[in-house]
Structure formats: C-alpha cells, structure tokens
Amino acid sequence: MSNITLSLGITLLSGMSTTLGFFLIFIKTNDYKKILISSLAFASGVMLTISITDLLPESLILLNNNFNNVISIFICIIFIILGIILSMIIDYYLPDNNYQDKQLYKVGFITMISIILHNIPEGIITFITSTKDITLGINLAIAIALHNIPEGISIAMPIFYSTKSKFKAFIYTFISGMSEVFGGFITLIFLKKYINNTILGILFAIISGIMLNISLCKLLPESLKYNKRKIVFISFGIGILFILIKFCK
Numbered sequence: 001m002s003n004i005t006l007s008l009g010i011t012l013l014s015g016m017s018t019t020l021g022f023f024l025i026f027i028k029t030n031d032y033k034k035i036l037i038s039s040l041a042f043a044s045g046v047m048l049t050i051s052i053t054d055l056l057p058e059s060l061i062l063l064n065n066n067f068n069n070v071i072s073i074f075i076c077i078i079f080i081i082l083g084i085i086l087s088m089i090i091d092y093y094l095p096d097n098n099y100q101d102k103q104l105y106k107v108g109f110i111t112m113i114s115i116i117l118h119n120i121p122e123g124i125i126t127f128i129t130s131t132k133d134i135t136l137g138i139n140l141a142i143a144i145a146l147h148n149i150p151e152g153i154s155i156a157m158p159i160f161y162s163t164k165s166k167f168k169a170f171i172y173t174f175i176s177g178m179s180e181v182f183g184g185f186i187t188l189i190f191l192k193k194y195i196n197n198t199i200l201g202i203l204f205a206i207i208s209g210i211m212l213n214i215s216l217c218k219l220l221p222e223s224l225k226y227n228k229r230k231i232v233f234i235s236f237g238i239g240i241l242f243i244l245i246k247f248c249k
Contacts, residue, residue, distance in 0.1 A: 003130075003131055003134070004131065004188065006130065006134060007126075007127050007130035007131045007134075007137060007184070008181070008184055008185070008188070010126060010130045010134075010137050010138060011123050011126045011127045011130065011141070011180060011181055011183070011184035012180075012181045012184075013141060014122070014123075014126050014141035014142075014144045014145050014148065014180060015119060015122075015123060015148070015177045015178060015179065015180025015181050016174075016177045016178070016181075017144075017145035017146075017148040017149055017152075018115070018119070018148040018149070018151055018152040018155075018173055018174075018176050018177035018180075019152055019170070019173050019174055019177050020148075020149045020152060021149050021150060021151065021152020021153035021154070021155070021156050021173060022155075022156040022169055022170050022173040022174075024039065024153050024156065024157065025156055025157065025166060025169055032161065033226055033228070034228070034231060035157070036158075036161050036226075037223045037226050037228050037231050037232060038231055039153050039154070039157040039235075040107070040154070040157065040158065040219050040220075040222050040223035040235075041219070041220065041223040041232040041233070041234075041236040041239065042150060042153065042235040042236065042238055042239040042242075043111070043150055043151070043153055043154030043157075043215075044154075044215045044216070044219035044220040044223065044236055044239060045215075045235070045236040045237060045238065045239020045241075045242070045243075046147060046150040046151065046239040046240075046242060046243055047151075047154065047211045047212075047214060047215040048211075048212065048215040048216065048239075048240065049239065049240045049243035049244060050147055050211065050243055051208040051211045051212050051215070053243065053244070054147075055118075055204045055205070055211070056076065056080075056204075056205070056208050058201075058204050059076050059079075059201045059202075059204035059205040059208065060072050060073065060076055060201070061201075062197040062198070062201030062204065063075055063076060063197070063198060065197040065198075066197060066198050067198075072201075075201070075202065075205070076201070076205045079202050079205035079206045079209065080205050080206070080209035080212070081209060082205075082206055082209060083205065083206040083208060083209020083210040083212075083213070084209040084210070084212065084213045085209075086206065086209070086210060087110065087114065087209070087210045087213040090110055090113055091106060091110055091218075094106055094109060094110065101161065101162040102162070103222065104158045104161060104162040104222060105158065105159065105162035105163060106218075107158045107214075107218045107219060108154075108155055108156075108157070108158030108159035108172065109159070109172075110214060110218060111151075111154045111155050111158070111214055111219070112155045112159075112172050112173075112175070112176050113210075114207065114210040114211055115151050115154070115155065115176045116175070116176055116179040117203075117206070117210060118151075118210075119148075119176060119177070119179040119180040119183060120180070120182060120183035120186075121183060121200060121203045121204065121207070122144055122183065123179070123180035123181060123182060123183025123184040123187070124183045124184065124186075124187045124195060124200070125200070126141055126144060126180070126183075126184060127183070127184030127187050127188065128187060128195070144180075147242075147243060148177070148180075150239065150242065151176070152173045152176070152177070154219065155169075155173045155176055156169040156170070156173045157169075158222070159172050159173075220232075220236065223235070223236075
C-alpha cells in the first residue's frame with residue numbers, strides 16, 4: 001500500500017468517526033427531551049472548548065510563523081468576528097421548512113455547515129501529516145476522532161428530533177464526516193503546493209468564530225428552552241471536561 005493511499009485511509013477513518021455520534025438516536029427512552037437536552041448541551045460544551053483550547057491557539061501558532069504576536073492576535077480577532085458574522089448570515093438566509101421544530105432543524109443544519117468547514121482543514125492537516133510521518137498521522141487522527149464523535153451528536157440529534165427521520169440524521173452526519181476526506185483529497189489533487197500557515201491560521205480563526213456562535217447562541221439556548229437547567233449545565237460541563245481530558249493525555 002502506497003503512502004498516499006494509507007494517508008487517505010487514515011483521513012477517511014478520522015472523518016467517518018463523526019458518524020458514530022449518529023447512533024445515539026437509537027437509545028430507547030420514554031423522555032426523549034432529556035436525551036435531546038443532554039446532547040445539545042454536551043455538544044455546546046464540546047464546541048466551546050474546541051474553539052478556545054484547540055482552534056484559537058492553533059490559529060495563533062500558525063499566524064505567528066509569519067507575523068509578530070500583536071499582528072497575529074489582531075488578524076485572529078478579525079477573522080473570529082468574520083466567522084461569527086458568517087454563522088449569523090447562514091442562519092438568517094436558511095430557508096424555512098415544514099418540520100415540526102423549525103428552530104431545532106436550523107440548529108442541526110448550521111452545526112453541520114460549521115463542522116464541514118471545520119473538518120476540511122482537519123482533513124488537509126491529517127493528510128499532510130500522514131504523508132510525512134504515518135505514526136504521527138495516526139496519533140493525530142485518533143485525537144481528531146475523539147472530538148468528531150460529539151460533533152456527530154450535535155448534528156444527528158437536532159436533525160432527528162426535528163424531522164423524525166433517521167435517514168436524514170445519518171446523511172447529514174455522513175456528509176459532515178466525508179468533508180474531512182474531501183479536505184485530504186483536494187490537498188492531494190490541488191492544494192498541497194499552496195496551503196501555508198497563514199491560510200490555515202485564518203481558516204481556524206473563522207471556524208472558531210462560527211463554532212463560538214453556534215455553541216453560545218444556538219446549541220446552549222436551544223437546550224435551555226426546555227426548562228431543565230440542571231441537566232443542561234451538567235451536560236455542558238461534561239462536554240467541556242471531555243475535550244479537556246483529551247488534551248491532558
């Protein structure tokens with residue numbers, strides 16, 4: 001097996017771990033709202049923590065390769081704000097639908113868009129790393145897979161409970177996971193010579209802004225509207241700890 005094929009395979013497995021979050025919808029319960037609330041709050045904690053402890057530091061590290069600290073911070077802030085605005089624009093122009101819970105569907109759809117944008121540069125990085133060092137690529141893919149699973153939950157749960165369709169929940173989650181493979185593939189075909197630290201740093205800042213907006217303005221408020229604050233804050237805290245524990249390893 002060639003190094004290129006193996007690198008694409010590692011990127012595929014990393015991305016498709018997102019679909020594991022889909023299987024949470026098969027949990028049988030008489031009170032589906034508890035599952036929904038817990039999932040939304042957990043995903044909110046995960047996204048918030050990924051943005052603050054992963055995407056933002058990575059963006060600054062990449063930008064610092066070409067700029068000083070002050071300029072790097074300034075660029076990062078500008079593109080975080082751009083990411084927040086982009087998320088708001090997507091929400092505003094997303095067409096209405098006939099689903100029972102339109103707002104919940106919007107939460108799932110916008111989350112899918114943000115994770116697609118997140119997964120593409122992750123796929124680029126996983127593929128490039130794997131082509132240079134297979135062992136390092138595998139370790140990176142495992143780390144990415146750990147936070148891809150709750151990201152899959154954040155898509156599958158709102159889509160399923162708003163549409164009542166397991167198929168749609170799976171397809172939306174599957175598309176999100178495949179975007180990571182797409183990132184690896186376009187790098188192989190087109191981008192390998194053009195991807196640089198500045199472009200990746202800007203991308204991570206934009207994605208961080210999108211995820212911050214979704215976490216604090218979409219997922220968390222949506223979970224709070226069911227008036228079960230104890231479940232919300234416990235699940236939110238577990239989501240934060242899940243990512244923090246991953247970084248401690």
